[in-house]
Amino acid sequence: MTKNIMIVGVGGQGTLLASRILGNTVIGEGYDVKLSEVHGMSQRGGSVVTYVKYGDKVYSPIIGQGEADIILAFEILEAYRAMPYLKKGGVIIANSQKIDPMPVITGAMKYPEDIENKISSKVDLVEVDALSLAEKAGNIKSVNVVLIGVMAKNTDIPYEKWVETIKKTVPEKFLDANLKAFDYGYNL
């Protein structure tokens, strides 16, 4: 069986790094891995979706509706948008941060209200104030690593393996804050 993880967020939030940390941790475990990213236009503040799949043998790099075991969302509206991709029994881990998309800024549409309840009335939702935890860890840019911490707890991959990849991926001077950020997420 493959495990399907979907990472969603807003361009510029660091979802790509998160998917790479995840991907590199998983290969260390001897799995076949595929990771699908979309570059280009979507970097400019648009919705960004990356897929990470691992198992004995992975064919398609993409995840369809009703197929994700975990959805890791960096922004709550993006969590909501991705909800149809969750498998029955899966979990959405979502950062509670709200970022207005352009149709909301121009007044053409409203940011949906009460998204948390709308999601949790249908599927399992773990909501995290990753921004505050990242701040507490000493670097507000480490939101992505806080969220990886929460997700790591939801996989069978041991704690040390994650720390090992983070050490390999994150530049020396940000390492302390990022390791702390990971712990905050992991121990939530």
Add this chain to the structure above:
Amino acid sequence: MKKLMLGNAAVARGAYEAGVTVVASYPGTPSTEITENIVKYDEIYAEWSPNEKVAGEVAIGASIGGARAMSCMKHVGLNVMADPVFTASYTGVSGGLVLCVADDPGMHSSQNEQDSRHYAKAAKLLMLEPSDSSECKEFTKKAFKISEDFDTPVIIRLSTRVSHSQGLVDEKDRENYELKDYEKNSAKYVMMPGNAIKRHVVVEERTKKEIEFAETTDLNTTEINSDKIGVITSGISYMYAKEALGDRVSYLKLGMVYPLPEKLIKDFCEKHEKVYIIEELDPFIEEHCKALGLDVIGKEKFTMLGEYTPALIKKAIFDEDSNEFATIDEQIPIRPPVMCAGCPHRATFYVLKKLGLVVSGDIGCYTLGAAAPLASVDSTICMGASVSAALGMAKARGNEFNKKLVSVIGDSTFIHSGITGLIDIVYNKGNNTVIILDNSITGMTGHQDNPTTGFTIRKEPTKQVDLELLAKAVGIERVVVADPFDLKNFERIVKEETQADEPSVIIAQRPCALLKTVKYTGHCKIGPECKNCRMCMKLGCPAISVKDDKVVIDETQCNGCGLCINVCPFGAIHKED
């Protein structure tokens, strides 16, 4: 050990292992990272060329010069490179020559959804199509050998999901490829009619041999699991089919998509009651099968639009639904891409919108100037068209219309193909105003250097094209350089230049906000002087929004560029550290 690698990085690795020494490309999503990864290998000369045609010619020259060479582009890039490519098919190669072209089904970042396989057929070039990162590396390596064996350029067709997916790749050592001796051979390389007539014969003979090769090569593989249903497929569609249908069907996976085998396909069809062709975009393999008189099912079951998914394939073949899922019971706002906070283009479009001008647009980050609230771009066709199409518009509608018309074009795009349009304006007595959005980088495709930035692909300092002198040299006398963030001055200049009875160029100079050299500091904050007039909202800055009926600036998004300070009529916006 196996490494997790982007499809594009794997292509670069394949080229490296094949002993390639020259790579020339022009960026374009989803192909850009191939050449960016080539830079990691010191043994390879790499360049960003001014456009794809030049890039292709550099690679062709390197091949004639005896080296293994490569050029990479997005699908529409092959339109630009098409001219040399069609004739390089006649000349053939000395060192192996590989052209990588990345299609974009679903148009994640493109202006059309063209299917590059038609080029292989039209130019009579052998084409390979890998399905994942591991094949990206293997096929690229093989492509160089095939190129030399058959004396032909070889095209590798990629697509967004192959280029931008990561999968496991086994790294091997670099082959020691000896530069071939240079020998003058005008009958082969001088394509004037007398020689070309003879080379065309060679091309047709070559294609016959390539078809024989297609029948037996291990690039095409068969997997028999059933005598009921067979699937013929290639590229990423194979992966989707495999996931959706598993071993309930048989597969003929075509790693070589041009020329296509005949016997192999016929035999496969004979062994199965029903055969489906699963291919994104056009019915390329399907038409080949139907021309062979085979009864296959293709586009009557599968769309020509966008990307496929395993779920779509399962539904089409077995009429089985995919997993249940939770639905969203309301319309939610989409999140389209926007210009970054601090983007220099925002200021230009703010002024153009205010003046109510018709804007002949082009391709780059500034295409986003077409979206609300700036919504000022009127047309975007292809790279360079902003300039030449505006001349056409002005010739069609006359000089009064021209006074309300401007072209906007980025620095990279101007060098790519805007300069020829500008020459046309001068030569044919146009009065157009062209605004070059000089943000000192190729932004859209992820920040590549170009001839106007003063640096090579390896970040070595080099001569910098001076846009001002260039415009003057082709005969534009009115050339103004201005900072678009100085809104009042910029507005005055645009007014003056559009009214002038002469052609003019405005170089709107301010670097892309994401460049490391750009150091905006602090954040903007709205003070008590705010009268809620919402002028600043007209900028469409992602950091400025309305919360509880008041305008607020989101600190996590603002980079302190200060453009909104210049827009606020009440001086209510201040900079904070």
